[in-house]
Amino acid sequence: MVHVLGSRVLLHPTDPERSRAFYGGALGLAVYREFGTGPERGTVYFLGGGFLEVSGRSDTPPVPGLQLWLQVDDVRAAHAELLGAGVRVLRPPVKEPWGLIEMWLADPDGVRIAVVEVPSDHPLRYRP
Numbered sequence: 001m002v003h004v005l006g007s008r009v010l011l012h013p014t015d016p017e018r019s020r021a022f023y024g025g026a027l028g029l030a031v032y033r034e035f036g037t038g039p040e041r042g043t044v045y046f047l048g049g050g051f052l053e054v055s056g057r058s059d060t061p062p063v064p065g066l067q068l069w070l071q072v073d074d075v076r077a078a079h080a081e082l083l084g085a086g087v088r089v090l091r092p093p094v095k096e097p098w099g100l101i102e103m104w105l106a107d108p109d110g111v112r113i114a115v116v117e118v119p120s121d122h123p124l125r126y127r128p
Contacts, residue, residue: 008044008051009068011111012058016040018108019054026085061109068113075101075117082115093117100124 013019020043023029029045029052036042042055048071072078075093082105083089090104090112101117118124 006051008053009047010053010055011062011066012056013054013107013109014058014061015108016054016057022087022108023052023054026082026087028085062111064110066111068111069116070113071116071118073117075103075115078115079103095119 011019016039023045024031024043029047032044032046032051034041034043036055040055040057042053044051044053047068052068079089079093088106090106091102093101093103093115095101099119099122101119103115105113105115107113
């Protein structure tokens with residue numbers, strides 16, 4: 001058994017500065033730590049119970065299957081705020097058949113991001 005002490009998603013964008021402006025500026029993610037120098041330095045952002053590291057550079061966008069899932073308190077308020085910040089919203093908030101309210105965004109490289117609200121009556125909130 002692997003004893004995992006921590007984890008993070010590693011993202012090597014095609015334009016690190018543009019991605020840092022998106023994740024740190026437009027999305028407003030808090031910085032956990034930074035390392036290195038120059039345009040390809042690393043920035044690690046808080047993602048609730050996890051982390052997102054934007055570092056290095058890639059010649060091609062990340063694989064199409066990579067997606068992020070971010071839970072927020074109020075997805076409609078996040079929608080208005082993100083539109084105001086110029087974020088590309090792929091789909092506005094919709095209550096899904098499984099009960100979550102989901103909005104979909106894309107980062108500058110096309111990484112799809114689900115921004116999700118868990119309603120108060122949803123089973124994910126139920127704690128027996």
